[in-house]
Structure formats: C-alpha cells, structure tokens
Amino acid sequence: MNADAAPLRYAILGSGAVGGLYGAMLARSGCEVHFLLHSDYDHVVANGMKIDSVQGDFILESPHVHASVDSMPVCDVVIIALKSTRNALLDDWLPKLVADDGVVLTLQNGLDVEADVRRTVPAGRVLGGCCFLCSNKVGPGHIHHLDYGRIAFGAYQETDVDAIVAETMGKRIEADMQNAGIDANWSDDLAKTRWRKLMWNIPFNGLSVVLDASTDQIIGSEPGRALANRLITEVHAGAAACGVEIDSKAIRATMEHTETMVPYDSSMRLDFLAKRPMEVEAIFGNPLRAIGDRASEIAPSVCMLYEQLAFYNETICQSA
Numbered sequence: 640m641n642a643d644a645a646p647l648r649y650a651i652l653g654s655g656a657v658g659g660l661y662g663a664m665l666a667r668s669g670c671e672v673h674f675l676l677h678s679d680y681d682h683v684v685a686n687g688m689k690i691d692s693v694q695g696d697f698i699l700e701s702p703h704v705h706a707s708v709d710s711m712p713v714c715d716v717v718i719i720a721l722k723s724t725r726n727a728l729l730d731d732w733l734p735k736l737v738a739d740d741g742v743v744l745t746l747q748n749g750l751d752v753e754a755d756v757r758r759t760v761p762a763g764r765v766l767g768g769c770c771f772l773c774s775n776k777v778g779p780g781h782i783h784h785l786d787y788g789r790i791a792f793g794a795y796q797e798t799d800v801d802a803i804v805a806e807t808m809g810k811r812i813e814a815d816m817q818n819a820g821i822d823a824n825w826s827d828d829l830a831k832t833r834w835r836k837l838m839w840n841i842p843f844n845g846l847s848v849v850l851d852a853s854t855d856q857i858i859g860s861e862p863g864r865a866l867a868n869r870l871i872t873e874v875h876a877g878a879a880a881c882g883v884e885i886d887s888k889a890i891r892a893t894m895e896h897t898e899t900m901v902p903y904d905s906s907m908r909l910d911f912l913a914k915r916p917m918e919v920e921a922i923f924g925n926p927l928r929a930i931g932d933r934a935s936e937i938a939p940s941v942c943m944l945y946e947q948l949a950f951y952n953e954t955i956c957q958s959a
Contacts, residue, residue: 647811650714650736651675652729654688656774656906657746658720659782661790661821663688663699668819673703673711680706682779691777692784694820708732715741716812719756722910723747723921726755733759742808744792746770748840748906749921750833750929753795763804766812767829768792769836773903786901789822793829834878835885838893840922842870844907845944848917848951855902858894866940868894873938877930880937907948914955919948 647670651662654674666672676683687700705711708731717736719729733756737743743756744766753767773786792812794805809825816823826832846857846866857863871893878885910917923945927934935942 644811646671647715647815648712648738649673650711650717651720652708652717652732652736653720653722654679655720655776656782657770657772658718659688659776659780660690660692660772660774660784660788661720661746661770661816662718663690663697663702663782664819664821665815666699666702667697668815670815670819671703673705673714675708675711676704676706676780679779680704686780689778689781690784691782693786694784694788708735711736713738713741716808717741717743719743719745719747721747722906722916723749723752723755723918724916726752729755730759737764742766742805742812744768744812745795746790746792747921748836748844748918750837750925752921752925757795762797763794763801765795766792766805766809767795767833769832771836773901775904775909785903789824790816791824791826791832793826793832795829830881830883831878831885834874834881834883834926835889837878837922837926838871838874838885838889839897841874841926841941841944842867842893843897844905844918844922845870845948847905847908848911849944849947851908853902853904853908854897854900858897864894867897869940870944873941874926877926877934877938877941880930880933911951911955914958916955917948917952919945919952923948 649672651658651674654676662672683704687698688702689698715738742764743760745753746768753765756765768790771787771789774784777783794802796802813823813825843854871890875890907917
C-alpha cells in the first residue's frame with residue numbers, strides 16, 4: 640500500500656441505520672465523508688448527526704451533507720447503504736459520483752445485489768459487503784447502534800486482474816474503517832460471506848414479518864426456534880448447491896448468536912410495519928434463483944416464506 644497516497648474521499652448513499660453509523664464513524668476519525676440526505680437534510684444541517692452506540696455516544700457536528708447527488712463531489716469510495724428496492728436510482732447517481740479510479744462498496748442485504756452496480760461501474764471497481772449489525776434509525780439524523788458492528792467485504796470480480804485492482808483499494812478502505820473503530824475485514828470469498836449472512840437474514844427477517852415477532856420472541860419460542868433452525872439448514876444446503884461450502888457448525892452458531900443478541904426488530908419487519916416495500920427479491924428471490932430448478936427440493940420452507948413475503952410486498956405496492 641502506498642503510504643503517500645492521498646486520503647480517500649467517501650460518499651454515503653443511504654444515510655440511515657447502516658450508512659449513517661459507519662459514515663459518521665469514518666468522518667469522526669478524520670475522513671472526508673459526504674452524506675446524501677433527503678427528509679433529514681434541514682435537521683442535520685442545523686443539529687448534526689447523533690449516534691447512540693454501545694461503543695460510545697457522539698454527535699457529528701457540521702457533516703458534509705447534500706440534498707442531491709448533483710451537489711456532491713466525485714468520490715474515491717461510494718458506499719451504498721440504500722435498501723436494494725431503490726437500486727434503480729443508481730444508474731443515474733453513480734456515473735456522477737464515482738471517480739475514474741474509484742470504487743463502489745455495496746453494503747446491502749441479499750445476494751448478487753452488486754449486479755445493479757455493474758451496469759454503470761467497470762469490473763474491478765465493485766466491492767460487496769455484509770454488515771453483522773444491530774442498528775436502527777430512530778429519528779432525523781439519529782442512529783441507535785444496539786449491538787455488533789462487523790463488516791466483511793470483498794471483490795465482486797470477473798477475472799484475477801479485476802480482483803487485484805479491487806483488493807488494492809479494498810485494503811485501503813479496511814485500514815480507514817479500522818482506524819475509525821469499525822470492525823472491518825477484507826474477505827477473499829464474497830460469495831461465502833454473502834451466503835453466511837443469508838443464513839441469518841432469511842430466517843430472521845422473513846419470520847419477523849410472517850410471525851409478527853422480534854428476534855428474541857422468535858428464538859424464545861420452541862416453534863419459532865424450530866422454524867428458524869429449519870430455514871438456516873436449508874440456506875446452508877442452498878449455498879452448497881451453488882458451490883459455496885460453509886462449515887456446518889455455522890448452523891448452530893447462527894442460532895447461538897441470535898440467542899445472545901439484544902432484542903431486535905429486523906429491517907424487513909420495520910419496512911413491513913411502515914408499509915414500505917421489503918427487500919424480498921434481494922434476500923429471497925436471488926438466492927432461490929441461484930439454486931435453480933432444485934430450489935423447491937433443497938429449500939422448500941424458504942420457497943414458501945418467499946411466496947408469503949412476495950404476497951405481502953405486492954399488497955404494499957398496490958396500496959402505495
């Protein structure tokens with residue numbers, strides 16, 4: 640890594656529970672960070688960003704905030720923390736924001752969400768990451784970080800050359816994040832990282848909606864535990880069917896981590912309760928399509944949950 644390289648400039652698209660937290664931590668550490676805001680813009684201009692965190696509360700005074708991408712500078716790293724349901728916006732936004740030698744880091748739930756970025760960003764310049772995080776936006780410019788906080792990210796690559804280009808920038812981002820107090824780690828296997836996260840996201844996001852329950856209610860109920868364990872096991876098998884081998888110990892570890900997690904409402908449940916479109920396709924549809932024709936055999940419970948959530952999503956979109 641070139642120690643004389645100019646500091647990286649960051650853009651945050653989606654300044655909520657994920658982007659707001661990590662962006663504020665980067666800015667607090669001294670990085671130049673530009674936030675895209677909409678309804679929160681006037682409040683944050685007047686009051687700054689407030690972070691309540693298990694790692695220590697702070698207020699980010701006078702952050703670089705923008706009401707439109709048109710006022711944002713070209714950036715070396717564009718972090719996407721929008722819900723994947725809004726990815727159609729990226730076709731217009733990214734060409735305006737990404738420097739010629741810059742990268743895009745997609746911190747979104749689901750599988751193959753990076754494909755939406757690749758429509759406008761060249762190979763070797765697209766990174767994907769998973770956030771193992773309990774965080775909610777609780778008010779304008781106000782984030783409550785309850786638990787965890789790890790990011791695992793890696794290259795969305797087509798060739799070995801692309802991977803080298805991505806890793807060079809990825810290691811610089813990793814260093815910036817770690818310096819900011821973020822538990823960020825580079826991964827050489829993005830597919831494995833994403834499937835590992837799906838082992839939590841599919842059961843606990845999906846069940847939180849159809850059971851109308853928080854994580855502690857699901858894990859504290861014998862029927863809820865049985866359903867969650869079955870879904871985790873099916874996702875593990877689905878990963879294997881896609882050539883992604885994950886240690887079977889991860890099934891039990893997923894349950895154990897949820898047992899010790901603070902009571903938490905998943906992002907999908909919060910969207911459902913607010914009558915916002917849910918990330919059903921990214922979290923459920925894309926993995927099932929990746930498994931292919933054997934999806935109903937390998938992951939029957941996941942398929943049923945997907946159909947239930949798709950029905951709810953259709954109802955939400957029709958009433959919008």
